[in-house]
Amino acid sequence: MRASRRIVIVGASLAGLHAARTLRDEGFDGKLTLVGDEPYPPYDRPPLSKRVLLGGGEAPDTTLPFTDVPDVVHRFGAPAVRLDPVARTVTLADGWELPWDGLVIATGARARPFPATRTFPRPVCTLRGRDDARALGASLLPGRHVLVIGAGFLGGEIAAAARARGCRVTLVEAAEQPLARAVGAVAGAFVAGLHREAGVDLRTGTTVTELRAGPGAGEGFRITLSDGTTSVADTVVAALGAVPADEWLTDSGLDVTGPGGGVRCDPFLRALRPDGTVVSGVTAAGDVARVPHPLADGAPVLIGHWTNAIEQAAVAAHNLLHPGEPRPYDAVPSFWADLYGVRLRSVGLPAGAETIRLVENDPVARHLEVTHHRAGRLVGALTAGRAARLAAHRRELEHRRSAPVPAVVGRG
Numbered sequence: 001m002r003a004s005r006r007i008v009i010v011g012a013s014l015a016g017l018h019a020a021r022t023l024r025d026e027g028f029d030g031k032l033t034l035v036g037d038e039p040y041p042p043y044d045r046p047p048l049s050k051r052v053l054l055g056g057g058e059a060p061d062t063t064l065p066f067t068d069v070p071d072v073v074h075r076f077g078a079p080a081v082r083l084d085p086v087a088r089t090v091t092l093a094d095g096w097e098l099p100w101d102g103l104v105i106a107t108g109a110r111a112r113p114f115p116a117t118r119t120f121p122r123p124v125c126t127l128r129g130r131d132d133a134r135a136l137g138a139s140l141l142p143g144r145h146v147l148v149i150g151a152g153f154l155g156g157e158i159a160a161a162a163r164a165r166g167c168r169v170t171l172v173e174a175a176e177q178p179l180a181r182a183v184g185a186v187a188g189a190f191v192a193g194l195h196r197e198a199g200v201d202l203r204t205g206t207t208v209t210e211l212r213a214g215p216g217a218g219e220g221f222r223i224t225l226s227d228g229t230t231s232v233a234d235t236v237v238a239a240l241g242a243v244p245a246d247e248w249l250t251d252s253g254l255d256v257t258g259p260g261g262g263v264r265c266d267p268f269l270r271a272l273r274p275d276g277t278v279v280s281g282v283t284a285a286g287d288v289a290r291v292p293h294p295l296a297d298g299a300p301v302l303i304g305h306w307t308n309a310i311e312q313a314a315v316a317a318h319n320l321l322h323p324g325e326p327r328p329y330d331a332v333p334s335f336w337a338d339l340y341g342v343r344l345r346s347v348g349l350p351a352g353a354e355t356i357r358l359v360e361n362d363p364v365a366r367h368l369e370v371t372h373h374r375a376g377r378l379v380g381a382l383t384a385g386r387a388a389r390l391a392a393h394r395r396e397l398e399h400r401r402s403a404p405v406p407a408v409v410g411r412g
């Protein structure tokens with residue numbers, strides 16, 4: 001889009017910043033505006049559940065380098081509330097209208113809230129942003145009891161940080177194993193072992209049935225679990241996954257109605273209408289984008305990983321500038337998480353697997369390697385303490401040349 005003189009990026013975080021950088025790197029010299037609803041310049045989120053919690057909510061400052069992207073108009077603390085793709089405007093909450101010739105949607109995701117109940121109508125604490133991390137980190141004092149609801153990657157990291165801070169931790173998970181839906185039961189059992197070895201009271205197949213404030217004013221929470229037990233916690237944090245921040249697009253005519261929401265895109269990250277036609281001049285990237293992926297046989301997926309936000313931002317920006325020669329987004333997704341000094345790494349789309357092959361499971365050495373397959377083809381892999389082995393899996397995924405798997409362990 002050499003003719004494009006005004007590009008607006010909505011969402012001033014990882015994907016938004018990288019889209020801005022790509023646009024300038026690829027020679028866009030028109031007006032570039034980066035809009036974000038948070039009052040901060042772009043910052044990095046992975047350290048929030050790691051170093052920031054471990055530091056009791058204090059620094060390190062996780063601000064991303066953003067002043068090196070030249071000539072960007074920043075509008076921080078300015079939520080976008082409406083998109084009109086026909087008039088080509090974005091409206092901000094203060095009523096300001098931003099005209100654009102090209103638009104990148106990079107509004108990411110928000111923490112899925114714990115549903116309000118009659119006994120506890122206030123929102124339960126979650127972890128998505130910098131302020132959340134500071135508040136949660138400050139509450140992780142030695143000897144305190146912390147209840148974490150949800151033992152996914154984020155809940156697991158919160159539990160690990162709380163243990164490292166000397167808290168007593170109860171980790172409640174509705175499924176029979178942590179992470180079973182994401183990476184399978186074998187890896188889930190491995191992670192469950194890490195939690196229990198660290199002294200976390202992990203309750204699987206269990207939900208919170210009642211949450212009340214108390215016992216006295218300002219004195220934590222009274223909790224009842226579905227296994228019938230009751231306890232008092234000083235801090236309760238819900239880690240129930242993330243939902244795409246697409247609420248401001250409801251009346252835009254873009255398709256945000258797929259399962260789990262998000263902006264449905266074509267393989268070139270161009271936003272689509274519900275009838276599948278492309279919305280001219282609009283691309284999306286990062287946690288808000290629902291993108292067809294070769295490893296999902298072309299089905300649209302929300303990926304939600306750090307690396308993917310950067311890779312998609314580069315593609316979305318490039319395709320806005322060069323609509324005549326668009327590049328598809330087909331990078332192999334990758335993810336990492338840190339639990340008790342063990343780094344879990346995954347490549348591909350393990351959640352789409354039909355079968356899982358166990359290559360190594362050594363809980364004593366804390367080594368794990370599992371591969372994920374669908375229709376006899378590799379679709380993902382996960383390791384703990386065996387990062388070097390992922391390179392081969394990544395290469396295989398990149399070349400889409402998976403062979404049928406000889407020995408297969410069922411998904412359970």
Ligand SMILES: Cc1cc2nc3c(=O)[nH]c(=O)nc-3n(C[C@H](O)[C@H](O)[C@H](O)COP(=O)(O)OP(=O)(O)OC[C@H]3O[C@@H](n4cnc5c(N)ncnc54)[C@H](O)[C@@H]3O)c2cc1C
Nearest residue numbers: 011013014015037045046080107108109286287304305306
């Ligand atoms: C605590 C935590 C730990 C993580 N750890 C890992 C990890 O170890 N490994 C990994 O691979 N990934 C991890 N992730 C995920 C990774 O951080 C995300 O994939 C990444 O941040 C996505 O970037 P994004 O720019 O698409 O979205 P986001 O980072 O969510 O940024 C979107 C921005 O848009 C803003 N916004 C939303 N709506 C509007 C609006 N209407 N108007 C203006 N602005 C708006 C948001 O407030 C936000 O600032 C973690 C995430 C969290 C929260």
